[in-house]
Amino acid sequence: xxxxxxxxxxxxxxxxxxxxxxxxxxxxxxxxxxxxxxxxxxxxxxxxxxxxxxxxxxxxxxxxxxxxxxxxxxxxxxxxxxxxxxxxxxxxxxxxxxxxxxxxxxxxxx
Amino acid sequence: xxxxxxxxxxxxxxxxxxxxxxxxxxxxxxxxxxxxxxxxxxxxxxxxxxxxxxxxxxxxxxxxxxxxxxxxxxxxxxxxxxxxxxxxxxxxxxxxxxxxxxxxxxxxxxxxx
Numbered sequence: 246x247x248x249x250x251x252x253x254x255x256x257x258x259x260x261x262x263x264x265x266x267x268x269x270x271x272x273x274x275x276x277x278x279x280x281x282x283x284x285x286x287x288x289x290x291x292x293x294x295x296x297x298x299x300x301x302x303x304x305x306x307x308x309x310x311x312x313x314x315x316x317x318x319x320x321x322x323x324x325x326x327x328x329x330x331x332x333x334x335x336x337x338x339x340x341x342x343x344x345x346x347x348x349x350x351x352x353x354x355x
Numbered sequence: 356x357x358x359x360x361x362x363x364x365x366x367x368x369x370x371x372x373x374x375x376x377x378x379x380x381x382x383x384x385x386x387x388x389x390x391x392x393x394x395x396x397x398x399x400x401x402x403x404x405x406x407x408x409x410x411x412x413x414x415x416x417x418x419x420x421x422x423x424x425x426x427x428x429x430x431x432x433x434x435x436x437x438x439x440x441x442x443x444x445x446x447x448x449x450x451x452x453x454x455x456x457x458x459x460x461x462x463x464x465x466x467x468x
Contacts, residue, residue, distance in 0.1 A: 277454070277455055278455075279456065283398075286461070287461055287462075288359075288448070288459030288461050288462050289446070289448075289457075291456050291457065294454075294455060334397070334398065336455060338454070341411070342388065342400045342411050342413075343400065343455045345390075345397050347396075348397060
């Protein structure tokens with residue numbers, strides 16, 4: 246069946262450095278991908294999305310890259326800040342409810 | 356900024372008891388969802404609700420679970436007879452469209468003893 250997974254469960258980054266969080270998906274028919282962030286004690290929060298007809302999309306300090314050939318997407322956070330510390334989930338949606346991956350915990354070292 | 360609100364933030368109940376988790380979605384949203392997250396695990400889909408009926412549900416959402424939109428503002432999740440394994444954080448979410456951009460509440464931590 247379909248699955249959405251993360252390459253690493255944890256990532257530690259120095260404050261000010263760029264962060265890259267990776268995600269693999271298995272359903273080649275998926276046409277919409279989203280990144281969510283979950284801070285401790287809070288619900289998931291939408292960060293950015295991308296459709297399969299795009300390779301890259303930029304937001305404020307964040308960029309999502311989609312490689313459909315290898316079924317991989319990544320979230321890049323520029324100039325990582327302490328407030329970016331959270332668990333990051335990629336999710337796919339293709340005519341189904343949003344399905345979350347396991348998440349990567351990003352820790353920002355001051 | 357509009358937000359999804361959930362009450363209570365914590366609920367402790369005895370096994371076998373009924374619980375109702377309450378949510379007030381964002382007012383002009385049409386799509387409503389419940390998810391849950393067992394401690395240390397991923398966020399799992401339970402059910403989606405649109406046009407006053409369940410549109411999809413997962414295997415987790417068995418006969419012990421039900422949802423209701425009793426009025427124009429509330430969206431509830433009822434667990435008829437709680438089990439120990441129902442202990443989790445339950446998140447309500449709403450969306451203005453059927454896309455993946457959902458707005459989540461802060462969750463209700465359910466502890467079944």
